[in-house]
Amino acid sequence: MIELSHVYKSYPGPVHALRDFCLKIDRGEFVFLVGPSGAGKTTLFKLISAFDKPTTGYVKVGNKRIDQISIGEVPYLRRKIGVVFQDFKLLRDRTVSENVALPLQIIGERDSIIKNRVREVLDQVGLKYKEEYYPEQMSGGEQQRVAIARALVHRPGILIADEPTGNLDPELSQEIMNLLERVHAQGTTLFVATHDKGIIEKTNRRVISLREGSLERDGIEFSETNV
Amino acid sequence: MKGMELNSLKQMFNSYIRSWKTNGINHVTTLIVLSFAFTIILSLSTLTLNLERILTSWGKNTEITVYLSDSVEKSTISNLEMQLNKISQIESTKFITKKDAHLEFKEQMSQYAPELMDDEDLASALPQSFRLNLKPHVESNHLASLSEKISSFAGVDEVSYGQQWVSQYSAIVEGFKKSGWFINLTILLSSLFIVGNAIRMSISQKREEIEILELVGATNNMIRVPFVFEGALTGGLASAMAITLSYLVVVAEREIASSIGFFWNFSQQIAFLDAYKLVLFILFGSLSGALGSYLCVRKLNSGWAASRRLGGSH
Numbered sequence: 001m002i003e004l005s006h007v008y009k010s011y012p013g014p015v016h017a018l019r020d021f022c023l024k025i026d027r028g029e030f031v032f033l034v035g036p037s038g039a040g041k042t043t044l045f046k047l048i049s050a051f052d053k054p055t056t057g058y059v060k061v062g063n064k065r066i067d068q069i070s071i072g073e074v075p076y077l078r079r080k081i082g083v084v085f086q087d088f089k090l091l092r093d094r095t096v097s098e099n100v101a102l103p104l105q106i107i108g109e110r111d112s113i114i115k116n117r118v119r120e121v122l123d124q125v126g127l128k129y130k131e132e133y134y135p136e137q138m139s140g141g142e143q144q145r146v147a148i149a150r151a152l153v154h155r156p157g158i159l160i161a162d163e164p165t166g167n168l169d170p171e172l173s174q175e176i177m178n179l180l181e182r183v184h185a186q187g188t189t190l191f192v193a194t195h196d197k198g199i200i201e202k203t204n205r206r207v208i209s210l211r212e213g214s215l216e217r218d219g220i221e222f223s224e225t226n227v
Numbered sequence: 228m229k230g231m232e233l234n235s236l237k238q239m240f241n242s243y244i245r246s247w248k249t250n251g252i253n254h255v256t257t258l259i260v261l262s263f264a265f266t267i268i269l270s271l272s273t274l275t276l277n278l279e280r281i282l283t284s285w286g287k288n289t290e291i292t293v294y295l296s297d298s299v300e301k302s303t304i305s306n307l308e309m310q311l312n313k314i315s316q317i318e319s320t321k322f323i324t325k326k327d328a329h330l331e332f333k334e335q336m337s338q339y340a341p342e343l344m345d346d347e348d349l350a351s352a353l354p355q356s357f358r359l360n361l362k363p364h365v366e367s368n369h370l371a372s373l374s375e376k377i378s379s380f381a382g383v384d385e386v387s388y389g390q391q392w393v394s395q396y397s398a399i400v401e402g403f404k405k406s407g408w409f410i411n412l413t414i415l416l417s418s419l420f421i422v423g424n425a426i427r428m429s430i431s432q433k434r435e436e437i438e439i440l441e442l443v444g445a446t447n448n449m450i451r452v453p454f455v456f457e458g459a460l461t462g463g464l465a466s467a468m469a470i471t472l473s474y475l476v477v478v479a480e481r482e483i484a485s486s487i488g489f490f491w492n493f494s495q496q497i498a499f500l501d502a503y504k505l506v507l508f509i510l511f512g513s514l515s516g517a518l519g520s521y522l523c524v525r526k527l528n529s530g531w532a533a534s535r536r537l538g539g540s541h
Binding site for chain 2: 049076078083089090103106107
């Protein structure tokens with residue numbers, strides 16, 4: 001599903017964000033990504049969601065190599081991936097339902113289908129009765145659930161989440177993780193970056209640990225020093 | 228839940244209104260500057276049109292007087308009349324005898340020089356002539372060549388078209404038209420720059436929205452279209468404002484013309500553009516706005532744009 005082979009990513013400076021990084025995530029896996037700030041987590045997500053290209057090596061999502069697709073194909077690749085960020089990235093001047101509908105509008109889905117699907121996914125994240133709210137009228141946890149609903153509404157095969165609980169208190173964080181578990185149970189491949197060791201400990205999932213741009217550890221066993 | 232179509236007219240219009248609410252000063256500034264630029268274009272066009280109208284009105288009244296030699300014989304006069312009637316630019320000819328000329332002279336000058344009215348020498352001094360009326364399509368700048376041609380006919384002493392200066396005026400109008408094109412082109416290019424600048428500000432203001440659209444897989448065109456729409460709307464509004472301002476300029480021109488040029492009745496020749504041209508001008512404004520905006524946004528989304536602002540550490 002996701003494959004990175006001997007990926008190097010450098011930025012002017014030079015800053016070596018990733019060094020000889022290899023990774024393979026199969027369809028339906030739930031993988032955590034941990035590492036201190038500056039370890040290369042955001043770079044990794046940028047590469048997977050086609051917001052950047054590797055300096056050398058390759059990134060493969062589905063059966064497409066990111067470095068081999070044209071600029072015009074990038075939006076179509078992104079439609080196969082749901083992305084959730086720590087700061088939610090919601091349009092503040094649009095309602096919850098308008099935010100969630102965005103990916104379906106972009107693929108040109110019919111109005112009636114959009115309405116039904118938006119209601120369905122809002123029900124799934126527990127926000128059925130807040131579809132006409134604006135983001136600013138909602139709590140951080142609710143906004144993150146809207147962001148997850150938006151990432152899921154078009155049924156992507158992959159959901160990547162960069163610190164989805166980073167701005168939330170422990171209770172809300174757990175709520176979001178429960179939601180992600182439910183999403184995973186429906187067959188979506190999940191790749192979640194987090195600093196929250198409590199969450200990782202509870203789930204007993206595969207954990208990939210990054211340090212200074214290199215893979216430090218990859219396995220189910222979890223060490224507190226990784227986070 | 229409302230209509231869900233992305234980039235529907237309603238949605239783009241609402242986005243434009245929101246943009247005004249959050250960035251009103253920039254929008255007002257752009258609109259004022261653009262309106263003045265368009266006002267200059269429109270006023271120059273109107274002025275050129277009116278100068279041409281004045282020229283046409285003078286052209287309609289243009290007469291050529293062909294004075295005959297004293298010794299000319301009747302047969303020569305007949306031949307000359309035939310030759311004049313063959314000239315395609317001439318609508319009609321009228322032969323004025325010495326007697327007719329004297330009567331006209333008396334009629335026109337009796338108030339100013341009554342002592343001359345009974346002067347027999349004067350009556351005989353006035354020559355016979357042909358008075359020629361030209362067809363409406365004859366342009367004033369062709370009068371000189373026509374006059375030269377008639378001068379060469381037998382029996383002709385002198386040709387006079389009382390408005391030789393019309394030719395010079397025509398040359399001035401022509402020069403004005405040419406320089407008008409240059410000025411209008413310069414202003415048009417500046418307008419594209421002004422709209423582009425406004426759109427650049429708008430892009431900066433909507434950076435986050437663009438990033439989110441990129442995140443969820445919007446294509447380049449989906450991101451660009453609302454900005455082009457915004458440019459078209461700004462251009463359309465500015466051209467509508469320019470029409471209002473230019474109309475006020477025309478009203479002022481009429482006032483000035485009626486006060487200083489009463490004798491020539493200039494003010495009747497000063498008109499504003501007709502409705503059809505005004506609609507075209509609004510379309511021109513919208514297209515200029517859309518073009519300025521498009522030139523600005525065509526490289527907006529390189530496919531990787533949002534990565535620059537996604538933040539976080541490497």
